[in-house]
Amino acid sequence: MSGHTSTGRATSSTGWKIAVAAATLGVVYGYDIGNISGALLFITEEMELSPLLQGSVTTVLVAGNIVGALIAGKLATVIGRQKSLVLVVLGYAVFSVWSSLTTDVLWLDISRFFLGVSIGLSLVVTPIYLAESAPTAIRGALVVGYQVATVSGILLAYLVDWALADSGNWRLMLGLSAVPSVLILFLVVRLPDTPRWYLMRGRREEARATLRLVDPAADADRKLAEISADMAAERGGNLAEMFRKPYSIATMFVLAMGFLVQITGINAITYYSPIIFQEMGFEGYAAILGLPAVVQAAALVATVGSLIAVDRLGRRPLLLGGITTMMLASAMMIAVFATGSLGGSFWGFVAILLFTAGFNFGFGSMVWVFASESFPARLRSFGASLLLASNLVANLIVAQLFLPLMEGIGGAATFAIFLALAAFSWLFVLRFAPETKGRSLESISTYWENGARWPSRSTADSGRDEFRRETS
Incomplete structure (x- = not known):
């Protein structure tokens, strides 16, 4: 039976396909950023890497992320969200295999750079695809669900590294992500694009058909009219428009938000937690690779909690609560390093666990939501690209400077910096986050048009009256 005569089954099937594809992409992404933490121990030994070259293996991936994030917005607009996802999956498969086959650090860095480009594309396109395909009532939950999958991938990476540690098989650690990438390719190529992108290209009937397929509860014609009105009201649709009113404040917000998410230190823990645990006095693979896995399991629980709460409690309580937990954890790390209680420190382990869980409950989950919600349809790809580029620049800074800071000024001072940055982030979110x-998605623009405040009813009514006068 056709999709129109069997709406329930077809819609259920399409919804599941979108959810499975996004979840798999999230798992592969998480795996690819987490597996280097264990693999680097054995790559360093085999290739006799200096500390500088060890850092390059980590940071070159982030450099590729930045390039991918910068080009993703334009790519997703020109060829579509779905075709961009196909390129992402192909990149994951090809470059993870390439990185596992290299024999020197130069080619390892080159392969990981292009893997990073694929990740950067995915970081922008996947949340947009989800946000534009999901009904309003569950949009936040589906976008946060992508973060659940990402944390699951990081956890899986630590578990695989732990399982392969005795053999030291870093090539298998890096190459295994090609398996789900190849499998999911057959699903991604069959997915539709989003209704908004079809409308942007003037393909109205395809937009209507996709809306009915994905969200049968919605009034397709009314929704299409809302999207069309939103797109028609916005002029430009280019990067320069991002820095003009009414979206200049929104652009400032996403740039700052993206930077603060990373500069507060989460990937110092993701990339270097085995080294941090060694500094605390833990020994053996069961500890230095097993404990980070426990931390990521707690992060997964926190992310699931965020998934459950995001459309019930809202975005701001989750953000503020998560950042508060990060501040508490940073204070605990300062105390651990300042007192010298590093002999397998239980409290240091608890602090790392709380920091990671707090991040994933707040910043880690909400950044995807704000990346997809802060701009109208024709600017959404550019906004997501700017947010993620800012995010990844901060990621690069943390990945490159964390170990020198730990060695140069000590753990207490390093985590004091993270504490100060988290406190600033809390104040920033309190003032600006809507x-x-x-x-x-079409109504959120009024927040930015009103100077990063929701307009009062009287202000909204006045605006509508002014619009009627101008158009009469």
Whole structure:
């Protein structure tokens, strides 16, 4: 039976395909950023890497992320969200295999750079695809679900590294992500693009058909009219428009948000947690690779909690609560290093666990939501690219400077910096982050048009009256 005569089954099938594809992409992404933490121990031994070259293996991936994030917005607009996802999956498969086959650090860095480009594309395109395909009532949950999959991938990476540690098989650690990438390719090529992108290209009937397929509860014609009106009201649709009113404040917000998410230190823990645990006095693979896996399991629980709460409690409570937990954890790490209690420090382990869980409950989950919600349809790809590029620049800084800071000024001072940055982030979120729970993508623009505040009813009514006068 056709999709129109069997709406329930077809819609259920399409929804599951989108969810499975996004989840798999999240798992592969998480695996690819987490597996280097264990693999680097054995790559360093085999290739006799200096500390500088060890850092390059980590940071070159992030450099590729930046390039991919910068080009993703334009790519997703020109060829579509779905075709961009196909390129992402192909990149994951090809470059993870390439990195596992290299015999020197130069080719390892080159292969990981292009793997990073694929990741950068995915970081922008996947949340946009989810946000533009999901009904308003569950949009936040589906976008946060991508973060759940990402944390699951990081956890899986630590478990695989732990399982392969005795053999030292770093090539298998790096190459295994090609397996789900190849499998998911057959699903991604069959997915539709988003209704918004079809409308941007003037393909109205395809947009209507996709809306009915993905969200049968919605009034397709009314939704199409809302999207069309939103797109028609916005002029430009280019990067320069991002820095003009009414979206200049939104652009400032996403650039700062993206930077603060990473500069507060989460990937110092993701990339270097085995080294941090060694500094605390832990020994053996069961500890230095097993304990990070426990930390990521707690992060997964926190992310699932965020998934459950995001469309009930809203975005702001989760953000503020998560950052508060990061501040507490940083204070605990300062105490651990300042007092010298490093002999397999239980409290240091608890602090790392709380820091990672707090991040994933707040910043880690919400950044995907704000990346997809802060701009109207024709600017959404550019906005997501800017947020993720800012995010990844901070990621690069942390990945490159964390170990020198630990060695140069000590653990207490390093985590004091993270504490100060988290406190600033809390104040920034309190002032600027909008609560978008239950609001349509088309209505959120009024927040930025009103100077990063929701307009009062009287202001909104006045604006509508002014619009009627101008158009009469």
